[in-house]
Amino acid sequence: MKEFQSRNRPPGILEVKDLKTYFFTPGGVVKAVDGVSFDVQEGETVALVGESGCGKSVSALSILQLVPNPPGKIVNGRIIFQGRDLRGLGGEEMRKVRGKEIAMVFQEPMTCLNPVLTIGRQLTETMEEHLNLRLAEAESRSVEFLKLVGIPDPPKRLRQYPHQFSGGMRQRVMIAMALSCNPRLILADEPTTALDVTIQAQILELLKRSTREMKVAMILITHNLGVVARYADRVNVMYAGKVVESGFSREIYHQPGHPYTLGLLHSVPRLDEPRKAKLDPIEGQPPDLANLPRGCSFRPRCRFADDLCARETPPFRDLGGDHFSSCWREELPRRR
Amino acid sequence: MEAHLEPAPGKKEEPRGRPRHWPRGVLRFCRQRPLGAVGGGVFLIMVLTALLADFISPYNPLQTNYGAMLLPPGGQHWMGTDAFGRDILSRIIYGARTALLVGFSASFFGATLGALIGVICAYFGGKTDVVIQRLIEILLSFPMIVLALAMMAVLGTGLLNVIVAITIPLVPRSAQVIRSSALSIRNLPYVDAARACGFTHSRIMFRHILPNVVAPYLILLTAYLGGAILTEASLSFLGVGVAEPTPAWGLMLKGAAVTFAETAPWMAIFPGLSISAAVFAFNIFGDSLRDELDPKLRTQ
Numbered sequence: 001m002k003e004f005q006s007r008n009r010p011p012g013i014l015e016v017k018d019l020k021t022y023f024f025t026p027g028g029v030v031k032a033v034d035g036v037s038f039d040v041q042e043g044e045t046v047a048l049v050g051e052s053g054c055g056k057s058v059s060a061l062s063i064l065q066l067v068p069n070p071p072g073k074i075v076n077g078r079i080i081f082q083g084r085d086l087r088g089l090g091g092e093e094m095r096k097v098r099g100k101e102i103a104m105v106f107q108e109p110m111t112c113l114n115p116v117l118t119i120g121r122q123l124t125e126t127m128e129e130h131l132n133l134r135l136a137e138a139e140s141r142s143v144e145f146l147k148l149v150g151i152p153d154p155p156k157r158l159r160q161y162p163h164q165f166s167g168g169m170r171q172r173v174m175i176a177m178a179l180s181c182n183p184r185l186i187l188a189d190e191p192t193t194a195l196d197v198t199i200q201a202q203i204l205e206l207l208k209r210s211t212r213e214m215k216v217a218m219i220l221i222t223h224n225l226g227v228v229a230r231y232a233d234r235v236n237v238m239y240a241g242k243v244v245e246s247g248f249s250r251e252i253y254h255q256p257g258h259p260y261t262l263g264l265l266h267s268v269p270r271l272d273e274p275r276k277a278k279l280d281p282i283e284g285q286p287p288d289l290a291n292l293p294r295g296c297s298f299r300p301r302c303r304f305a306d307d308l309c310a311r312e313t314p315p316f317r318d319l320g321g322d323h324f325s326s327c328w329r330e331e332l333p334r335r336r
Numbered sequence: 337m338e339a340h341l342e343p344a345p346g347k348k349e350e351p352r353g354r355p356r357h358w359p360r361g362v363l364r365f366c367r368q369r370p371l372g373a374v375g376g377g378v379f380l381i382m383v384l385t386a387l388l389a390d391f392i393s394p395y396n397p398l399q400t401n402y403g404a405m406l407l408p409p410g411g412q413h414w415m416g417t418d419a420f421g422r423d424i425l426s427r428i429i430y431g432a433r434t435a436l437l438v439g440f441s442a443s444f445f446g447a448t449l450g451a452l453i454g455v456i457c458a459y460f461g462g463k464t465d466v467v468i469q470r471l472i473e474i475l476l477s478f479p480m481i482v483l484a485l486a487m488m489a490v491l492g493t494g495l496l497n498v499i500v501a502i503t504i505p506l507v508p509r510s511a512q513v514i515r516s517s518a519l520s521i522r523n524l525p526y527v528d529a530a531r532a533c534g535f536t537h538s539r540i541m542f543r544h545i546l547p548n549v550v551a552p553y554l555i556l557l558t559a560y561l562g563g564a565i566l567t568e569a570s571l572s573f574l575g576v577g578v579a580e581p582t583p584a585w586g587l588m589l590k591g592a593a594v595t596f597a598e599t600a601p602w603m604a605i606f607p608g609l610s611i612s613a614a615v616f617a618f619n620i621f622g623d624s625l626r627d628e629l630d631p632k633l634r635t636q
Contacts, residue, residue: 098534
């Protein structure tokens with residue numbers, strides 16, 4: 001179970017193995033990430049999908065070693081990035097990885113830019129820090145990157161402050177910042193959640209295009225399976241701190257191996273179905289991560305659950321073709 | 337009325353960016369907060385007096401004249417003379433220098449050091465914060481004047497020592513205010529974003545958090561000015577502040593001024609008025625300034 005990817009896939013640019021990030025709160029130990037393993041190949045887009053609080057963002061923060069400590073702590077696992085275990089790096093070495101090798105695009109572009117510094121200052125700062133560029137060089141590079149992300153009149157925009165930009169424009173600036181130091185991997189934590197629906201597709205297209213052009217790998221964190229189908233190569237579906245299903249997006253979309261994935265797919269409206277067809281939500285609430293039930297953590301909400309599910313945690317089974325799922329059921333009904 | 341309506345089209349420009357026409361801003365401040373404007377006026381006069389003391393002072397403040405001792409206010413000496421025949425007006429004019437020098441330096445260093453400590457506490461949190469906060473609480477448990485007195489007892493008299501002694505009680509006060517502002521900034525996503533960019537702690541603290549707490553910092557600076565001047569006067573009055581013969585308002589209130597309080601009350605009245613006027617002016621000016629800046633603080 002632990003080394004499942006290495007059987008079929010070559011070692012990637014990032015390999016997360018059995019990662020466990022717990023939060024030690026007065027109410028008990030919250031197992032936000034509990035044994036997560038996945039890998040990312042060079043230039044590939046991997047999605048982490050799941051509902052709020054399933055450990056997607058904490059996984060991303062764990063990779064960058066930015067889990068707020070206390071109360072959070074990475075208690076187990078390896079995060080191997082380009083052959084080095086990031087958990088073994090010292091503070092100073094890790095600082096050089098952040099922004100330079102692994103960059104992050106955050107969820108809320110409205111608050112992720114410092115209101116008192118100009119856009120230009122914030123862009124050049126990263127380059128000065130990591131690429132040792134002089135201000136003039138960093139500025140001309142900033143202009144190039146603002147052009148790349150589709151911001152008109154970059155020299156003028158560089159001198160403006162964040163409040164003079166719209167949400168979509170700020171997210172473009174964030175993407176420009178993330179790309180500016182030629183990272184090998186970008187962590188995009190729900191990059192479009194806070195944006196207007198009309199802007200979402202633009203931003204995702206931009207991320208996809210620029211990562212492809214620059215051959216940057218990307219971890220796309222989202223709760224939207226529609227986004228996944230279009231933009232991700234591989235998908236890891238997370239539930240209650242664990243990866244419950246992993247596979248290529250096409251596979252997962254056409255033949256989901258886990259009832260939770262099936263539920264997620266059914267809860268997204270589809271254009272190819274009669275408009276009157278009702279959405280089929282997943283009933284119930286995600287479990288309390290400080291107090292997980294025995295056996296399969298999805299059991300209380302699962303329509304296929306039986307006694308076995310309550311007794312034992314299902315193994316991460318190989319469904320063939322690099323498709324894994326942790327469910328006792330061999331076969332799920334096909335999509336509706 | 338119509339004359340007031342005239343600048344209205346220009347006023348509309350302001351919300352777009354920073355107000356570029358500062359004279360208009362000053363005018364608006366005067367109209368909306370007349371009391372604050374009076375305070376500001378007194379403040380301005382005091383600064384000018386201190387700067388131009390050499391030119392406007394009618395006599396040398398240190399020059400004793402035993403032929404003109406304890407003269408009441410009159411044509412020659414507008415505020416009279418003291419027990420050594422020194423001109424009181426000249427001593428008050430030069431005293432403004434001492435008061436402002438001590439007041440500015442102490443409130444500047446106090447507020448600045450406090451701001452640095454506050455930002456460090458807020459940024460690191462955890463044990464660093466707990467330890468520094470307890471130290472700050474110990475310092476805060478002493479009234480300002482008591483702590484300043486204790487500092488003077490350790491350091492001895494002198495201008496520089498007075499500045500240090502007044503700075504130290506101001507530091508914890510400023511640190512607490514700035515810490516609370518910085519705490520709210522620290523939890524904003526752009527600080528996390530800066531960490532994800534791989535910036536050093538000092539860069540995040542001083543480049544990303546500090547500029548965001550400038551507004552409360554400026555308010556503290558003006559608010560502490562009055563207190564610092566009053567403390568300097570108190571220290572001098574108690575005999576541990578600046579030493580004779582340096583002209584200082586607090587110093588002028590003691591010694592002979594007490595002995596001759598009934599026969600020559602002008603020796604105490606004028607420096608006393610100066611202290612009151614200065615502190616009052618700074619406080620109302622600081623308050624108005626705070627009210628003026630506060631709405632902008634909230635909309636940040």
